[in-house]
Each structure stands twice: as C-alpha cells, then as structure tokens.
Amino acid sequence: MQYLVMSRGDNCTHFHSQNQGQTGLGMCTGPNRMDSWMLTQVMLAGVVTFLVWHVIKYSRIKGPIVWPVFGTTPQFLWNLPRMHDWTTDMLVKHDGTYTSIAPKCTCLTAVATCRPENLEYVLKTNFANYPKGRSFTYPSHDLLGQGIFNTDHDLWKMQRKTASLEFSTRTLRDLMVKANRSSVGQRLLPVLADVARNRAPIDFQDLFLRYTFDNICMVGFGVDPGCLAPGLPTVPFAQAFDLATEGTLTRMVVPEIFWRITRALGWGMEGRLAKAINVLDKFAMDVITERRKELAMLKTLNATDYPCDLLSRFMQTTDHEGNPYTDKFLRDVTTNFILAGRDTTAIALSWFFYLITQHPAVEEKILLEIGEILRSRNHGQDKEAADDDATRITQEASLSFEELKQLNYLHAALSESMRLYPSVPIDNKDVTADDFLPDGTFVRKGTRLMYSIYSMGRMDSIWGKDCMEYKPERWLRKGVFTPESPFKYAVFNAGPRLCLGKELAYLQMKSVASAILRNYHVKLVPGHKVEYKLSLTLFMKYGLRVTLHPRVTVAY
C-alpha cells in the first residue's frame, strides 16, 4: 500500500515538473484528486484499524479510559489537584485494583491497588519482585545516597539489620524520651505561651516541622539545630534540607531527560538542589569529624558514658566485614533518618489537630484521659527524680514514657486521623518480573505497582460503612487500643520494610498532643482553607492556621 502511494506521487511530480510554467498546477488536478482520495481512504482505514485494535486491546483492562497516544494521562492531569480522591473513586469503581496506561516517557503506567491481600503479596510474600527500584532511587541518589530509605537487596538488608538492632535498644529509646520531654517543656510550650500572649494566629504545620526537625536531629546526629525557638528563626541547615527534598521530589515528576540536562547546566531547581546538597554535606561532614574526635577522646579517657545518638552508635559498630563505616555512608544513614522521621510525624500531627478542631467530643475524651493520668501522678506515681529546675519544669510540662503508654484513647485518636490522612498517601514499587496479583491482575515487568494508603483508609470494604467518619472508638476494645493488620492499615508500611520509627513517632505525637491540649483550646482560623498539597507526603497546601486559647484550668 505504501509503495503504491509513493510511486503515484513520484509519477505526478515528474509529470508536474515537465509541464511547469505552461499549465501550472491545474494540469495535475485529475490524477491528483484521485491520489488524495485514495490517500484519504488509506489513512481512514489505518485510523479505523488502529482504533479497533486499540479498543480490543484495552477494553479488557480495568481502569480509566485509555485514549489513543495519550493513554490515561488526560484524566490524570485533569484530576491532579484532587489526585488522591480521584484515585479512591477509581479504586472503588474497579473493585480495589486498576491499571493505568500512559506514554512511556511519563513513567505513569502502573497497576494501582488498595486491596489488603495484594498488599500482603507485594510487601511480603513476593517482596523480592517489588523493590523500590531505579525510578525511586536514581532521582533520590544525590540527597539520600545509599541510605536505608534508598536501597534495595543486600545493601538495604545490612542497614536494616543494624538499624533494627539500634531501634530495639533501651539506650536509643531513652534518648528519644529525653529529647522529647525537653523539647516539649523547654521549647514547644514557651513558644506557644508567646504566641498565645500575643493572640496571634500560628501555622501549626510549620511549628510541628520545626519541632520534629530539632527532635530527629538530636536523635540522629546528637545535634540540636534550634528551629523551634522564640521568633521561629530561619535555620540554614533546615532550609537546605527543605530545598533538597523539594528538588528531589520535582525530579520524580518531570521526565528524567529534562532534569538531567538542567542538572548538567546547573539551571533552575537543579542549581538550587546542588547548592542545598552542598550545605547538607558540609553540615554532616563537620558533625562526623567532630564526633570522631570526641569518641576518640572518650576512648583514651576510658569513659563509660558515650553519646547514644544514631550517628555515634553507627560509628561504634562495624559493617558485615568488620570494617568501620565510611564518612559518606554515615552521612547517608543520618540524612535518611531525618527524611524518614521529620515530615511524616509533623504532617500526622497537623491533620490530627485539624480533626480535633472539628470534633470537640473527641477533644473532651482526650482531656479526660490526660486528667486521669495526671491525677494519679499527683498521688505520687511519677517516680522520676528531678535534679534541677529545668528537669522539674520539663517533668511537669510533659508526660513520662510510662504515662504516655497509658494514653489509649489518644493513641486511638492519632491512629484514626492517620487512617483518613496518612502522612505517606501513596507508595510505589518497581516490577522486576511479570506477575499476577492475588486478585488476578496482571503486572508487567518494567512498570510500577502503586498502592494507595489514602484510599485504603476510605474503603467501606475494609473499614465498614462509617469509613469516612472520624471515630477513635473503632480502635478500642474494652478501652484498650487494639492494632489492625498492617496490610489493612499500611500507614507505617508493612512487611520487611515496616517503618522503623513507628514507636518513636507515637511517642513524639502523644507527647506533643497531650502537652498542647492540656494547656490550650485550639481553634482553626475562620475561613482558613485546609487542603492537601500534591507531594509524596500529605502536606497541607496552606498550612494549618490556628489560634490558641489558654485553658482556665489545666487538665488535671
């Protein structure tokens, strides 16, 4: 067919050039009209054949309409601002799993699911077939290097083993508890008292990001960057960290070729990202050098009291071959922990406080529970001794580890808010080999498997007809918090890559929430819009602007 068209065209051109200047284009009109008619017929037949083939090929695939050439990208772009809700609608419509087809350059071809049995299969049963993969680790490499968050297979396994051991020690837990109590008593509450005195609104999301950044740096590096201080100062290290995270996320949504070119040229976001990473590297290397000196000195003094932050602990252990860890590796370990533990906890606290402003009955029950704990403390149950004034103030302002553990209702209220607003709303895995999910869906090698944690929390097939309601009671059995299967509640992930900081996160959140609620009634600034931002984590687009109203009687 193609040959026929070309040869006719050639004949015509030949004929046409022979007669040029005499008869003009009119000489070619008869055969030409014939040719165009044929060409149109051939093209039409081609288009119809393509459409029939397209419809047959994609009609069996469950998911949004696949448009010729553009695939499902038009609906994806159209629904971008309400991405997570659109994904939920699609998942409800397609019984918990759908396939989205997109042009290759967009990396958007994926199977999306929210079915617990599929999650269990991907995150545990056939874990090896679903690594984080290059689509995550390559764009994140400059920021996260070869840290736990950014590796798969043996490199990940080795770090996971060491880090799990550290996280199960009492030493690290005690450090976390101590860092938390002092941050609440000596930082958070004084800053809030200032805000309440000035009767000014405050952005709670920004406040919590500052809190968790200081806290995770203390646990990770043994360094306090001082983001949560009166006047809420700008801290270059924290600013560089924000920029580096934003730049890394941008890489994940633009075509790779684009960011690689702008990186080579040092333009735009890539230029800023490179500068931010330099600031982070310098900060980390300075801390590592200082800590090495400090540890060497302690060793010569035969000291027994060593620093117990994660960096110092990793410095005192060796890799599987018995070699000490390199500075670069230690930099990656700590940066990964800051990334893992900072935004997630701050975001969870922000949505929790938003829901509390909308549900006074839940606030009331939390206050009753805190009140009971404090009353029993006043009867002499807080056994911790205070050596100085600062410790005494801290102890009075915040709850001890044992006290926090007794807050079942608050634990339930936090879990319930993360069910509806999970800090990590979606997660992705690469597909290493062709496979079938337990519900029969085919997943093709080289595509992505996406699971929506946001949608899971909103499925009545998982949580019942009242799944859209904020009901902490659903987590309580006879007043005691009862966890759900992590494959049903994947807020902290599940399987071998379950979040390592889950306990620390609850500790932080309970400590902060109880201290604030005990002292203040929090009100949303009238007219303030609360919406999620499109990002890998569920940030509030406009923050959470609230006013603080001191309680006449503190809860106890």
Ligand code: HEM
């Ligand atoms: C509310 C707070 C938190 C939530 C909702 C949360 C959620 C998650 C999720 C969903 C993952 C899996 C990510 C993935 O593999 O793609 C994860 C992994 C991880 N989280 Fe958390 N996290 C929280 C707090 C923390 C804290 C405070 C720390 C550390 C101190 C931490 C440390 C980690 C680490 C190290 C991993 C990687 C585990 C691995 O890949 O083996 N997280 N977390």
